[in-house]
Amino acid sequence: MANKITFIGAGNMASAIIGGLIDSGVEPSTLTATAPKESELAAIKQRLGINTDTDNNAAVADADVVVLAVKPQIMRTVCEALRDSVQRQHPLIISIAAGLDADTIDQWLGGQNAMVRCMPNTPSLVGYGASGLYANAKVSDAQRDVATQLMEAVGIVEWVEEEALLDAVTAVSGSAPAYFFLMFEAMEEAAVKLGLPAATARRLAIQTALGAATMAQQSDKDPATLKQNVMSPGGTTERAIQHMEEAQLRTTIADAMQACADRAQAMAKELSGK
Ligand SMILES: NC(=O)C1=CN([C@@H]2O[C@H](COP(=O)(O)OP(=O)(O)OC[C@H]3O[C@@H](n4cnc5c(N)ncnc54)[C@H](O)[C@@H]3O)[C@@H](O)[C@H]2O)C=CC1
Ligand SMILES: O=C(O)[C@@H]1CCC=N1
Numbered sequence: 001m002a003n004k005i006t007f008i009g010a011g012n013m014a015s016a017i018i019g020g021l022i023d024s025g026v027e028p029s030t031l032t033a034t035a036p037k038e039s040e041l042a043a044i045k046q047r048l049g050i051n052t053d054t055d056n057n058a059a060v061a062d063a064d065v066v067v068l069a070v071k072p073q074i075m076r077t078v079c080e081a082l083r084d085s086v087q088r089q090h091p092l093i094i095s096i097a098a099g100l101d102a103d104t105i106d107q108w109l110g111g112q113n114a115m116v117r118c119m120p121n122t123p124s125l126v127g128y129g130a131s132g133l134y135a136n137a138k139v140s141d142a143q144r145d146v147a148t149q150l151m152e153a154v155g156i157v158e159w160v161e162e163e164a165l166l167d168a169v170t171a172v173s174g175s176a177p178a179y180f181f182l183m184f185e186a187m188e189e190a191a192v193k194l195g196l197p198a199a200t201a202r203r204l205a206i207q208t209a210l211g212a213a214t215m216a217q218q219s220d221k222d223p224a225t226l227k228q229n230v231m232s233p234g235g236t237t238e239r240a241i242q243h244m245e246e247a248q249l250r251t252t253i254a255d256a257m258q259a260c261a262d263r264a265q266a267m268a269k270e271l272s273g274k
Pocket of ligand 1: 009010012014034035036037040056069070071074078096098119120121175
């Protein structure tokens with residue numbers, strides 16, 4: 001793993017990755033996170049024992065890897081203010097921002113940077129992250145390995161060779177924890193209507209999702225076969241699945257994922273001015 005990693009931004013996604021890294025054995029003293037407010041940093045410092053700084057330039061001064069973990073809308077301001085420090089140090093830059101392309105961020109940082117774009121997701125916090133990664137031409141094999149190691153510490157890593165595919169990764173994994181949380185909400189509400197206490201319904205729904213995901217991961221059967229195995233002919237599951245198919249659930253999911261990828265592209269256009 002790289003010697004020193006600095007996270008610019010200490011919000012939901014940065015804390016999820018940092019928490020996962022520490023759980024995987026990374027020494028907290030090698031990690032630094034920044035944010036404008038000392039109050040936000042005090043909480044993360046106390047919880048995770050990492051270094052913190054309100055000064056982005058000071059925090060990247062001796063970093064081998066800089067992870068850009070601020071909202072896309074403020075990325076330009078943050079990068080332009082970091083330009084001189086980055087040009088002096090030339091660390092590996094990893095951006096986790098949705099949409100924004102590597103070339104745009106590289107230009108904001110003064111150009112000629114080794115840039116990895118990463119689309120992670122929040123389950124990184126519990127070691128079950130799923131990240132898509134793309135590297136620009138400046139990234140060496142050794143730096144690719146560093147990025148792989150960093151994100152594998154918190155889950156699985158899939159490299160894509162075409163940058164545009166990161167929008168598809170955003171749709172299938174970056175944003176997708178929210179789809180499953182929506183499913184939990186809906187199942188709990190429906191189970192309460194069927195008479196179960198909310199807490200019981202929530203536990204059963206979550207455990208079932210965990211079981212289904214684990215089975216799908218471990219089985220040599222595809223999801224369609226595993227689904228079929230639950231559906232006794234003329235039984236209860238068949239009725240439920242028939243209802244979902246008639247209600248066009250697949251189309252809803254496809255449309256939602258297309259909207260997600262479209263939004264990533266639109267954000268990139270809006271924010272890069274291209
Ligand atoms: N939340 C998620 O599930 C995912 C988020 N992302 C990407 O991660 C990035 C961060 O998202 P979240 O963590 O959800 O946002 P967040 O709002 O939780 O965190 C943003 C952080 O940036 C800090 N910040 C604001 N201005 C700053 C500045 N000038 N210098 C340094 N830090 C500054 C904030 O104090 C905060 O700690 C976004 O670009 C988003 O597209 C990517 C994948 C998943
Ligand atoms: O909703 C968003 O824009 C970010 C990117 C992927 C997940 N959260």
